Amino acid sequence: MMTIRRSCRSLASLMRPTLIALTAGALVVAQGAVALAQSQSLPIVRDAEIEALVTDYATPIINAAGLGKRAIKVVLVNNSSFNAFVDGRRIFINTGALLQAETPNEIIGVIAHETGHLAGGHQFKLREQLANAKTMAVVAGLLGVGAIVGGAAAGASGLSKAGAGIAMGAPEVAMRSLLNYQRTEEMAADRSAITYLAATQQSAKGMLTTFERFSNALSLTGTRMDPYRISHPLPRERIANLETLARASPYFDKKDSPALQQRHDLMRGKIAAYTGGGASVLQTFRKDPQNIGARYGDAIATYLNGSAQSALTKLDPLIKEQPKNPYFYEMRGEMLLKQNKVQDAANAFEKASSLDPRKSGLIRMNYGRALMLTGTPANLKIAVDELKTSIGRDRESPAGYAYLAQAYGQMGDMALSDLASANEKFYSGKIQDAQIFATRAQRGLKSGSPEWIQAQDIISAKRK
Numbered sequence: 001m002m003t004i005r006r007s008c009r010s011l012a013s014l015m016r017p018t019l020i021a022l023t024a025g026a027l028v029v030a031q032g033a034v035a036l037a038q039s040q041s042l043p044i045v046r047d048a049e050i051e052a053l054v055t056d057y058a059t060p061i062i063n064a065a066g067l068g069k070r071a072i073k074v075v076l077v078n079n080s081s082f083n084a085f086v087d088g089r090r091i092f093i094n095t096g097a098l099l100q101a102e103t104p105n106e107i108i109g110v111i112a113h114e115t116g117h118l119a120g121g122h123q124f125k126l127r128e129q130l131a132n133a134k135t136m137a138v139v140a141g142l143l144g145v146g147a148i149v150g151g152a153a154a155g156a157s158g159l160s161k162a163g164a165g166i167a168m169g170a171p172e173v174a175m176r177s178l179l180n181y182q183r184t185e186e187m188a189a190d191r192s193a194i195t196y197l198a199a200t201q202q203s204a205k206g207m208l209t210t211f212e213r214f215s216n217a218l219s220l221t222g223t224r225m226d227p228y229r230i231s232h233p234l235p236r237e238r239i240a241n242l243e244t245l246a247r248a249s250p251y252f253d254k255k256d257s258p259a260l261q262q263r264h265d266l267m268r269g270k271i272a273a274y275t276g277g278g279a280s281v282l283q284t285f286r287k288d289p290q291n292i293g294a295r296y297g298d299a300i301a302t303y304l305n306g307s308a309q310s311a312l313t314k315l316d317p318l319i320k321e322q323p324k325n326p327y328f329y330e331m332r333g334e335m336l337l338k339q340n341k342v343q344d345a346a347n348a349f350e351k352a353s354s355l356d357p358r359k360s361g362l363i364r365m366n367y368g369r370a371l372m373l374t375g376t377p378a379n380l381k382i383a384v385d386e387l388k389t390s391i392g393r394d395r396e397s398p399a400g401y402a403y404l405a406q407a408y409g410q411m412g413d414m415a416l417s418d419l420a421s422a423n424e425k426f427y428s429g430k431i432q433d434a435q436i437f438a439t440r441a442q443r444g445l446k447s448g449s450p451e452w453i454q455a456q457d458i459i460s461a462k463r464k
């Protein structure tokens with residue numbers, strides 16, 4: 001499933017993600033990714049399975065770039081177009097990019113290129129340039145120029161005229177320097193990416209495939225504009241250089257391991273089901289309808305369609321094939337919750353959690369949520385512990401606080417329930433609401449206690 005955008009709409013709709021790509025680091029100071037996302041309407045999607053896989057793609061590359069100590073996080077953006085960008089602490093990647101990439105190597109290549117930008121400090125320089133230029137018009141101009149460079153690569157003529165049309169109002173000199181600098185840095189990021197891929201004994205073929213696809217796909221009608229193509233100009237010269245470098249590697253023909261490919265397929269099945277339902281799953285696996293990713297996607301799409309029982313009969317054979325896959329049990333828990341089988345769901349989440357080598361906070365949160373829904377005093381106590389553990393691992397998840405507030409509410413502890421709600425609102429970027437809950441929580445908390453101080457921190461936080 002490709003997103004088709006009319007060119008007249010594309011500029012406005014592309015503006016926001018690109019802006020965030022350029023300024024995210026500057027915007028985020030005390031708040032987490034989710035808060036940023038919500039304040040900027042960048043839809044973040046959380047999923048233990050996908051986050052684990054993309055982290056496995058990124059970690060060797062980041063280490064090869066010497067950035068291992070920065071503990072860079074992967075953030076999934078729920079958007080069907082192809083995009084990926086870095087902000088110094090995080091790699092943002094669109095679900096659309098993950099769905100479109102047929103192999104892990106294609107995504108690993110894009111991550112390698114983005115890591116090249118990160119290691120080179122490129123985005124920071126671009127931000128500074130933009131700060132100097134100050135106006136939104138420059139950003140509009142940058143988008144215009146980027147789009148036209150892409151057009152030139154595909155053989156469009158009238159470069160300057162069309163560019164001037166889109167870039168109207170932008171200071172021309174600032175734009176030209178941005179463009180020149182961008183060309184240089186794209187090539188530098190490509191070269192760095194090749195180095196990281198070689199150091200990790202991986203092929204650069206996927207990166208080449210992805211960039212060639214962008215370079216060729218931009219037709220003269222220009223109906224489809226992925227943000228990634230606009231922020232990463234692809235003149236022919238760049239593709240040619242990249243191809244020479246990629247082919248020189250002894251790993252050029254090396255394929256991803258079957259196990260990694262399978263995890264990739266499972267991820268694509270899941271994303272297809274969540275973003276486009278059964279039709280998208282069929283479309284994604286049209287060449288290989290019996291692929292495990294297709295079957296997984298079918299089970300999830302069936303569940304999302306409201307047929308939890310039928311979904312379970314599709315999921316259970318997969319669990320038989322992979323009895324140690326934590327995410328299958330996590331999905332099973334979701335399906336059981338849908339059927340109001342809360343204790344069975346809790347058992348499935350507990351199993352998922354015990355199998356999860358990463359100890360994902362999200363799975364622990366689901367376990368806590370299911371326990372909380374059983375409502376028994378003994379389970380509520382465990383639920384609170386699980387939810388607290390989950391939050392300790394994953395501070396940027398407002399949902400964890402929401403369930404914690406519910407659990408404390410059921411236990412009759414209103415002050416701690418209000419404090420959890422205050423945190424939930426705070427991490428959702430709703431500072432004013434957070435302060436109302438924090439103020440209310442303080443009335444029931446012992447002055448000076450750690451919880452009281454936590455509430456005070458929220459009350460003292462600056463409003464936007």
Ligand SMILES: [Zn+2]
Nearest residue numbers: 113186189232
């Ligand atoms: Zn780039």
